[in-house]
Amino acid sequence: MSDVIEYTKKKLPANWNKTGIVLFALGLILVILSFMTDVSRSSFNAVVFLTFLTSIGLGSLFWIATEYLSGAVWSTPFRRVAEFLASLLIILPLAALPSYFNLHDVFHWTHLEVVKGDAYLSAKQPYLNVPFFTIRTIAFFLIWIIFYFYITRNSLKQDTTKDQNLTKKNLRWSAIFIPIFALTITFFSIDWLMSLEPHWFSTIFGVYYFAGTALASMAAITYLVVKLNEKGYFVEGLVSDHYYSFGALLFGFLNFWAYIAFSQFLLIWYANLPEETLWFLQKWEGNWLYFSILLIIIHFVVPYFALLSQPAKMDPKRLKFMSLWILFAHYFDLYWISMPTYSEFAFMPGWIELGFIILTIGVIILVFNWKANKENLVPIGDPKLKRGIKFRL
Amino acid sequence: MSEKILYSYTALFDTPNQIIKAAKKVKEEGYTKYDVNTPYPIHGMDAAMELKPSLLPYVALVVGLTAAISMIIFLWWQNTIDYPLNIGGKPFFALPAYIPVTFEVTVLSASIATVVAMLFFVFKFPNNVHPLHDTDYMKRVSVDKYGISIQAEDPLFEAEKVKSLFNSLGASSITPIYYSDELVNFKPKILEPKFISFLIILFIVVSGATYITLNKLLFLPPYSWMMVQDKVIAQKTSDFFGGGSGMLTPVKGTVARGFLPYKFDKKPELAAKELVNPLMPVKKNIELGKTKFNIYCSPCHGYHAEGKSRLRGQFPIPPSLHSDKVRNWSDGRIYHVITEGQNVMPSYAHQLSRQERWAIVLYIRALQRSLNAKESDLQ
Numbered sequence: 001m002s003d004v005i006e007y008t009k010k011k012l013p014a015n016w017n018k019t020g021i022v023l024f025a026l027g028l029i030l031v032i033l034s035f036m037t038d039v040s041r042s043s044f045n046a047v048v049f050l051t052f053l054t055s056i057g058l059g060s061l062f063w064i065a066t067e068y069l070s071g072a073v074w075s076t077p078f079r080r081v082a083e084f085l086a087s088l089l090i091i092l093p094l095a096a097l098p099s100y101f102n103l104h105d106v107f108h109w110t111h112l113e114v115v116k117g118d119a120y121l122s123a124k125q126p127y128l129n130v131p132f133f134t135i136r137t138i139a140f141f142l143i144w145i146i147f148y149f150y151i152t153r154n155s156l157k158q159d160t161t162k163d164q165n166l167t168k169k170n171l172r173w174s175a176i177f178i179p180i181f182a183l184t185i186t187f188f189s190i191d192w193l194m195s196l197e198p199h200w201f202s203t204i205f206g207v208y209y210f211a212g213t214a215l216a217s218m219a220a221i222t223y224l225v226v227k228l229n230e231k232g233y234f235v236e237g238l239v240s241d242h243y244y245s246f247g248a249l250l251f252g253f254l255n256f257w258a259y260i261a262f263s264q265f266l267l268i269w270y271a272n273l274p275e276e277t278l279w280f281l282q283k284w285e286g287n288w289l290y291f292s293i294l295l296i297i298i299h300f301v302v303p304y305f306a307l308l309s310q311p312a313k314m315d316p317k318r319l320k321f322m323s324l325w326i327l328f329a330h331y332f333d334l335y336w337i338s339m340p341t342y343s344e345f346a347f348m349p350g351w352i353e354l355g356f357i358i359l360t361i362g363v364i365i366l367v368f369n370w371k372a373n374k375e376n377l378v379p380i381g382d383p384k385l386k387r388g389i390k391f392r393l
Numbered sequence: 394m395s396e397k398i399l400y401s402y403t404a405l406f407d408t409p410n411q412i413i414k415a416a417k418k419v420k421e422e423g424y425t426k427y428d429v430n431t432p433y434p435i436h437g438m439d440a441a442m443e444l445k446p447s448l449l450p451y452v453a454l455v456v457g458l459t460a461a462i463s464m465i466i467f468l469w470w471q472n473t474i475d476y477p478l479n480i481g482g483k484p485f486f487a488l489p490a491y492i493p494v495t496f497e498v499t500v501l502s503a504s505i506a507t508v509v510a511m512l513f514f515v516f517k518f519p520n521n522v523h524p525l526h527d528t529d530y531m532k533r534v535s536v537d538k539y540g541i542s543i544q545a546e547d548p549l550f551e552a553e554k555v556k557s558l559f560n561s562l563g564a565s566s567i568t569p570i571y572y573s574d575e576l577v578n579f580k581p582k583i584l585e586p587k588f589i590s591f592l593i594i595l596f597i598v599v600s601g602a603t604y605i606t607l608n609k610l611l612f613l614p615p616y617s618w619m620m621v622q623d624k625v626i627a628q629k630t631s632d633f634f635g636g637g638s639g640m641l642t643p644v645k646g647t648v649a650r651g652f653l654p655y656k657f658d659k660k661p662e663l664a665a666k667e668l669v670n671p672l673m674p675v676k677k678n679i680e681l682g683k684t685k686f687n688i689y690c691s692p693c694h695g696y697h698a699e700g701k702s703r704l705r706g707q708f709p710i711p712p713s714l715h716s717d718k719v720r721n722w723s724d725g726r727i728y729h730v731i732t733e734g735q736n737v738m739p740s741y742a743h744q745l746s747r748q749e750r751w752a753i754v755l756y757i758r759a760l761q762r763s764l765n766a767k768e769s770d771l772q
Contacts, residue, residue, distance in 0.1 A: 241436075262492065269489050272481065309450065392436040 005389070007235055007380050012228075012372050020369050024362030030355025035098070038352065043102035044342040045356040048334045050095045051192055051209075052216075052360055055330060057088030059217025061148055062181055065174035068151075068167070074245050076388035077234055078225045079379055083152045084371035085220055089144045091367060096137060103130065108341075109198040120199050120275075128195055136191060140184045147177045158381035167383060185210050193334070196341045200279040204264045211260045215253040216330035222246040223323035224368065226316045233377050234389075240314040241393045247313025250326065254307065258300040282340045287347050295336050299329040331357065397571035400524035401427075402555045403542040404564035405533055409435050412539035415562045416441040419541060422558065426547040430525070430534040452510045457503035464495040519582050524572035542570065655742070661729045668725025672751045674758070682756030685749045689741055698760045709737050714757055715764050727754045 034042040060082040067075050067082075075082075103110050108121075109128040115121040121128070151173050154166045186206025194205045202208075225246070229238050268276045283292050303322055312318050339347065379385060406412045409431070416429050420443055429438060438444075472478070473485045483490065512518040525531050525542065534540040543555050552569070559567045582588055610616070625631055631639035648654065657664035672678045687696065695701030698714035712719075719727070731750045734740040741750070762770070 262489075266489050266492070270481070272483075308454075310446070 005235055005378075005380055005385060007376070007378050009376055010233060012369055013231065016365060016369050020362055020365035022362075023358050024366055027355055027357075027359025027362045030351065031098075031359050034352040034355050039102055040105040041342060041352055042356075043099050043105045044338055045352060046099035046102075047106060047192060047196070047338050048331065049356050049360055050092070050099055051189075051334050051338075052331050053088050053095050053363065054092060054188065055209075055213040055216045055334075056220050056364060057086050057092065057148075057217075058144055058181070058185060059213040059215075060085040060221060061089065061144065061151070061177070062214060063217060063221065064151060064155075065147075065177045065181070068171045068174040069178065071384075073384045073387040074242060074391040076382050076384040077378055078221070078242075079155070079382075080372075080375065080377050081224045081228070082217075082221050083155060084368050084375070085217065085224070085364075086148050086152065087371050088364065088367050089141070089148045091363070092141050092144070093138075095363070096141075100134075100137075103133075107195060107198070109195060124198065128198060133191060136187060140188050143180060143184055147173065147180075151177070155379055155382070156375060158379060159376050160381065162381040164383045166381075182206075182210075185213065193337050196338055197279055197282075199275060202264055202268070202276070202279070204260060204267075208257075208260050208264055211253065211257040212330050212333055215250070215257055216327055218246070218249050218253060219323040219326035219330070220364070222250060222319055223327070226320045226323070228377070230316070235378055236389050238316075239392075241391055243314045243316060243319060244310070244393065245391075247307055247319055250303075250319075250322065251307040251313060254300065254303050254326070258304075261299075282344060283336065285344065288336075288340050291336050295329075295333060298325075299333055303329070331360070397573055399545045399552075400570045400572045401542040401544040402552060402559070402567065402569050403525075403528075403530045403540055404559035404562070405530070405538040405540050405566045406563070407538065407565055409539060411563060412541065413437055413441045415541050415559075415564075418558070418562060419543065423549055424543055424547050426544040426550075428542055428544075430531070430540045430542065432535060432537065432539075435539070447515075449507055449510060449515075453503040453507045456506035457499045460502035461495050461499040464498045465491060468494065513583065517581060519585075519588050520578065522577050524570055524577050528570055530568060530570065538565070651746075655732055657729060658733070661726060661733075664729040665723045665726035668723075668728055670724040670728070670751050670754055672748070672755055674755050678752050679755050679759055681749065682752035682754070682759075685745060686753050686756045689744060690753065693738075697763075698757055711738065715761055719757075720761050720765070724751075724754050724758070727757060 031042065031046075034045070063075075064079060064082050064086065066072070067079060099106055107128075109115060109124065110130055115125055126132075151170050154170045154173070157163070158166045186209075189206050189209035193209060194201065225234075225238070226243075228234065265280065268280060282288065303326055306318065306322050306325075307313055335349075335353070382388075404415070406415060412429060412431060412435065416438065419427050420441070429442065431438070468491045469486055472487070477485045479485075480487070480490075530540055530542070541559075543550060556567055625633075625639035627639075629639070630637040633639065634641055657668070686698075690698070692704060693702050693708060693711050694714060695703070700711055700713040702708065702710045728750055730738070731741050731745065731753060733742070745753070
């Protein structure tokens with residue numbers, strides 16, 4: 001075993017860039033067209049688009065911080081994948097614009113004349129008003145970008161300096177980040193998702209969004225790692241112990257999401273208070289009933305059984321497929337949260353939805369590609385790298 | 394002591410790499426009855442020995458699924474057939490409420506089944522003696538050596554060949570292990586009468602203790618002290634007042650709260666003279682009166698007290714309350730009609746509290762005023 005890690009930087013396959021550009025352009029055209037045909041529906045889709053990108057970007061940063069805090073070594077060789085995905089945070093302000101310019105279409109509480117005649121909404125007005133909402137959103141983005149910037153900069157510096165102190169510094173940044181992350185993601189989800197139904201409230205909602213976020217970002221990381229590993233982008237490649245770690249985390253967070261989703265439902269169902277049940281009743285009417293049942297199947301039952309056995313968690317093909325599946329499930333979840341506010345009864349997704357999905361994929365590929373071609377795909381200066389490559393359970 | 398039988402040849406190695414190599418080699422040579430003993434789990438050993446994956450996960454899966462399904466069926470039977478109870482207006486078969494219980498039972502049964510299966514099928518409980526126990530070999534591999542043992546039972550076993558194989562692999566010490574027939578018995582003991590009677594006694598003791606604890610012990614002191622409380626217990630003698638009775642009969646003339654008797658029974662004139670409306674004609678009171686009037690009076694008297702009955706002739710149509718007669722009545726007189734009724738009109742004393750009755754009077758006054766507005770009202 002040599003002590004030096006041989007690593008030569010390789011560019012990502014050229015067709016990644018091409019696919020990214022084509023999807024991005026196609027998605028953009030469809031999204032512009034959809035804004036021209038139906039502003040309200042598109043704005044709701046834009047909320048899903050924004051919250052999904054936040055999930056992937058912010059979730060990746062969460063996993064990076066978790067690695068530093070827990071001293072995990074198995075994920076060190078692949079941490080760059082998470083770092084590149086976390087750079088989605090930089091474009092969040094842009095991604096927020098389409099829905100921000102149409103707040104009036106999306107958020108009921110922006111209609112001041114309605115708020116005035118509504119005891120609930122006027123009581124919430126000190127929090128739910130456009131200026132404060134704007135300030136909060138900007139503050140969240142700023143805080144996340146600052147943490148992203150410092151943590152990844154330290155990690156990149158290590159490639160050349162091999163300075164172990166940088167790991168310690170990042171440990172400190174991560175320790176500060178985690179509690180701030182908990183608060184910001186909670187309020188972000190309250191602002192952008194829960195307040196779509198401003199009369200409704202659920203104290204577990206932040207955790208619910210976090211569960212989806214952690215799961216979806218881990219799925220994105222897993223997919224890219226397995227895919228890149230097939231083409232030999234990581235020094236010695238993955239062994240079953242690495243695969244198992246990815247599979248176990250996906251499986252664990254699938255259960256966590258189901259646990260939280262069910263807890264939220266169970267308490268509301270039991271107490272049966274009209275101001276709480278409205279959110280679920282709305283999702284139990286018209287076509288939304290089928291969406292709700294599908295959500296349980298797509299987001300829990302199928303992936304649960306697909307990843308239940310130990311060999312399944314170590315099978316790269318299964319992991320790749322289930323990662324994509326879970327990413328779709330998370331998009332579906334966000335869609336299910338937001339869209340019933342737009343259309344209460346009969347509703348079928350159409351080309352507008354497709355456009356936003358294509359744009360989302362395009363954006364993720366382009367941002368990842370841009371970063372991956374600029375930086376090293378393996379953190380060659382990280383003191384934990386060798387142990388990570390040789391990781392055995 | 395009976396004669397000693399050869400169980401196996403064992404070899405000790407110094408490094409994990411050596412033991413992995415040894416295990417691979419032994420497997421390649423075609424031995425099937427051999428085992429590896431190491432102080433800690435060594436990664437890659439399963440692959441080197443080409444062990445099949447354990448069957449325990451399937452035990453967990455099957456028992457878990459069975460428990461989940463039986464639990465749902467049990468809850469369904471309990472709540473819809475055996476003892477249907479209306480709980481908070483929920484349907485009798487309330488699936489969300491069953492999920493936490495079902496989940497707990499599933500996890501509990503699956504884990505207990507796994508442990509029991511492991512004990513009985515993998516560890517061969519209650520057999521608890523093994524030829525390797527208490528040997529020097531076992532002592533070394535529990536500390537810092539890595540050992541392998543090939544059993545004499547193996548069809549390929551030949552002492553000399555095994556020894557030279559171990560030597561060629563670089564073993565640091567090679568020893569044969571013997572056992573005596575008396576001490577070590579390979580026959581499963583699970584069906585032995587002794588073991589079965591032990592299980593039965595264990596069962597009786599555990600369930601008996603549980604029964605006694607829950608049904609008898611908890612009703613002995615000091616637990617029973619919880620039931621000693623200073624309160625009246627229905628149908629039990631009490632020495633608090635003397636005479637054994639827990640309560641005293643009320644003093645003559647005692648009136649229950651909120652149930653003051655009506656003094657003007659059958660005396661409308663007196664009521665008209667002496668009763669005074671205690672409520673102020675403010676918005677709150679008039680609104681209360683309006684609500685109650687619309688509920689209790691409007692079916693016969695009409696929404697505006699004009700006598701427009703909605704009962705389609707099922708009941709005599711009452712006179713308008715806008716008549717000069719009623720307008721000139723005092724508040725107390727109207728109150729009296731509500732309280733006692735008048736001819737066919739029944740009493741409303743049971744449906745309406747005093748305050749509500751007076752509020753209705755206020756509302757009737759407001760209605761009357763609306764048809765006979767004064768000059769000053771219009772300004």
